[in-house]
Amino acid sequence: MNTERKDTMRLSLTSRPRPVPSSVGIVHLGIGAFHRAHQAVYTEDAGDGWGICGITQRSATVVEQLGPQDGLYSVLERGPEGASARIIGAVREVLTGDATAGRVADPAVRIVSLTVTEKGYRHDPATGRLRIDDPEIRLDLTGREPRTVIGRLARGLSRREAPVTILCCDNLSANGATLRGLVEEYAERAGVKITCETAFPSTMVDRIVPATTAADLDEAERLLGVRDHGVVVTEPFTQWVIEDSFAAGRPAWDEAGAILTGDVAPYELMKLRLLNGSHSMLAYLGSRFTYVAEAVDVLGDAVRRYMDEDAGPTLTVPDGFDLEEYKASLLTRFANPALRHRTAQIAMDGSQKLPQRLLGVVRDRLAAGAEPRWAALAVAAWMRHVQTAGELDDPLAGPLREAVSRADRPDAVVDVLLAVTEVFGPDLRESRVFRDLLVEHLTELTSGGSRY
Structure with a gap:
């Protein structure tokens, strides 16, 4: 994206109800369309200043899309009665996967969230255990700088002292406990010590987010008056249920409509x-x-x-x-x-x-x-x-x-x-x-x- 598009997105800030956060308190691994249409919207609507650093674990496309726009992007909501669009400003940084361990280790970061799809955990779905025979996990365990999500997460946590919450938002059964088990198993096998206080609450996320098409880009441009290649498309319905167990605070997601509960x-x-x-x-x-x-x-x-x-x-x-x-x-x-x-x-x-x-x-x-x-x-x-x-x-x-x-x-x-x-x-x-x-x-x- 060029400078002109970046400036145009800034001019469009008047269509947003919230000011852009000035600092990052959340690192999100897997900043794809679902996160931008779901958790980032809740964070924006909470309105209490939690900025997000989004890290892509695979393709650099989202960095190329959102970087020149200072992380701004639009959400195109399609319902039976028509479409609407809004600009989201909760994402303050967009980085590639190599930055994961360093950002996870940052003491200013209080929540690390994930939407990396089921396969991103490189686990056996039948047992919930880490797939030690996975080629990338095996290479991480040989001592290279980790490239898997679990390896990068464990490496970052091993460099922390401050408490942190790890918030899995993928479709895994008992996703908090499952992710804790995978991180602990990896750390043990890699000889990595994690000493900081950690919480792994479980969550349930629900919103249908199809892949964005060229027609969606055109419709968002018609509604907003700006060409945004970072458009995400979704439905009016949204739901987020979160186990209320955090090690270092959280945004007021409940004020934005999330359900905080003791049993997800x-x-x-x-x-x-x-x-x-x-x-x-x-x-x-x-x-x-x-x-x-x-x-x-x-x-x-x-x-x-x-x-x-x-x-x-x-x-x-x-x-x-x-x-x-x-x-x-x-x-x-x-x-x-x-x-x-x-x-x-x-x-x-x-x-x-x-x-x-x-x-x-x-x-x-x-x-x-x-x-x-x-x-x-x-x-x-x-x-x-x-x-x-x-x-x-x-x-x-x-x-x-x-x-x-x-x-x-x-x-x-x-x-x-x-x-x-x-x-x-x-x-x-x-x-x-x-x-x-x-x-x-x-x-x-x-x-x-x-x-x-």
Whole structure:
């Protein structure tokens, strides 16, 4: 971006309700579209001066987009009644991953938050443990300057004395405790000592944030009068539930609408199994559709039956929470045609997502003596995706493709994929009920005889 664009974004500050923070109290790892449409907006709306240093762990694109604009960017909100846009100023720095350890070690930083996607933790989703056989983790543990998120985080924490909160905002079960375990395991193996006081609260985040398109850039420019290549697109709905356990203070996120609670688990499970599980079902079962709104128009009944018959019975509903209204609202959100959320985006990294979103439902229903028919349909659709996707975007793409290359019948495909313990663990491979459901569904999906 050039100087003219930077100056134009500054002139647009009058459209923002909050002054730009002057200092950084939060370092955020993984400053992608989701963080900018979710946690950064809450931080801005809290209005109490907490600035964010965003660090990209992979592509430098966001640095190139936001750096010349002093971190300013716009959020384009699309709802059934139209679109609106606003400029966010909570992000004060945007840096590349090499800066992680140094910024985490800064005593002025009081919170380190993360949205690096499930695969960014380089863990085994079936066990929650660090994948020591991961090539990058292995290289970090040999003594090089760390390049993985866990390695960089542990290195930064080892250089701190001041207390700090580590706030995971990714879709992992018990994400706070899971992240603490990964950091401690890495530190032990690397011979790194972490002596500062740390808190690892759990969180649940909920907002649909599809990939930004050229049409979105054009619409934001029409609404704001400025061309911003850092636009993020989202829906009107937003939710953030946070375990209220912080080592060094926090922004007034509750004043901005976040729920601070002593127990995040019921909210987390509802979101993972209802929203994320349904999303994955739509992505794999509806892969012939480009957008989620198109898929839910055809598959809405199957998704609702998955929610009602499989996911719903596994949930503990918080007092005062209207579960039926929440399920209905999810279908309404999925059907929002203005979002243009691509099924291919949701289908990425399935081996990392299934254990969190669907396989917990399967296990709980089997333990209750029930057949997880609809959850099994979604898993079978993923298996079909592994077989047929032109390019499988998944950290385990090699082993998964090699496995299905040895199978020429649906039952054989089911058996070789159930044997991938990184996804299914040893227990689901031994379940005859689950295997039979998968074979039944995959046979229908393969023959083209399925009504889906």
